[in-house]
Amino acid sequence: AIRAVDECASTNSALVDHPPADDGRIHVLLAERQSAGRGRRGRSWMAWPGASLTFSALWRFPTGSPVPAGLSLVAGIAVARALESLAIPGVQLKWPNDVLINGDKVAGILVELIPGRGRTPAAVIGIGINLGLPPDAAIPGHNGITDLASHGQPPSRDALLGRVLAELHDLFATYASAGFPALRGAWMQRNAFADLPVRIEGEGSTVHGRCAGVDDDGALLLDTSGGLQRILSGEVSLRAA
Ligand code: ATP
Numbered sequence: 001a002i003r004a005v006d007e008c009a010s011t012n013s014a015l016v017d018h019p020p021a022d023d024g025r026i027h028v029l030l031a032e033r034q035s036a037g038r039g040r041r042g043r044s045w046m047a048w049p050g051a052s053l054t055f056s057a058l059w060r061f062p063t064g065s066p067v068p069a070g071l072s073l074v075a076g077i078a079v080a081r082a083l084e085s086l087a088i089p090g091v092q093l094k095w096p097n098d099v100l101i102n103g104d105k106v107a108g109i110l111v112e113l114i115p116g117r118g119r120t121p122a123a124v125i126g127i128g129i130n131l132g133l134p135p136d137a138a139i140p141g142h143n144g145i146t147d148l149a150s151h152g153q154p155p156s157r158d159a160l161l162g163r164v165l166a167e168l169h170d171l172f173a174t175y176a177s178a179g180f181p182a183l184r185g186a187w188m189q190r191n192a193f194a195d196l197p198v199r200i201e202g203e204g205s206t207v208h209g210r211c212a213g214v215d216d217d218g219a220l221l222l223d224t225s226g227g228l229q230r231i232l233s234g235e236v237s238l239r240a241a
Pocket of ligand 1 (some may be wrong): 108141
């Protein structure tokens, strides 16, 4: 089910705060404008009117299944595949939740979980894709951003939404039956930092190492001087070293 609104503070917040009834469908909320789009840890997602596709999808996963691992990576694969199907070259994924074109960020993903509390647990997957940013678009503290218009004729928002939803639908089905291990290869083959030196910035600490991909839970594997370290998503950001 798809609902479109002119304006919304954050499509993720709207679905998290007021989840639609469980009718077995994936529910999508699309906003023409988001006045308070969010990223991780209180960061903001910037969108310019008519310049981006911003929507969230609420997906209920089977009751009793463990907290789904690697969901933001699965959403990244869906966006990457959708862009590739539109013949956009150079699409890569940055752990845990960014989509890049030639190293610049073209899309962001924010996954939030709604615990079951007697109902079916659910995940809200927010996706923002830059279609054609205004020439003066700037994001404080962030240099490497891009849009689809810089990489050829951008698709219409409807076409792009259709592609991303079709990919999400397929990937969720695989994920529900076989989990992230079945999709790990699809993520690894698009890893922007494969075998490259990176640093992981956490609160008050930084770990350096070579990016060795992700494990079956979607955790980042970092080859450090002290051995292989497993980094769980959350309070950390990956940066080129
Ligand atoms: P990054 O590594 O890009 O700083 P992150 O993954 O650590 O991001 P997120 O919460 O995923 O952080 O994304 C929010 C960040 O994305 C913002 O702090 C801003 O730097 C960047 N950002 C916000 N809006 C856009 C946009 N429209 N296009 C590209 N990047 C954006």
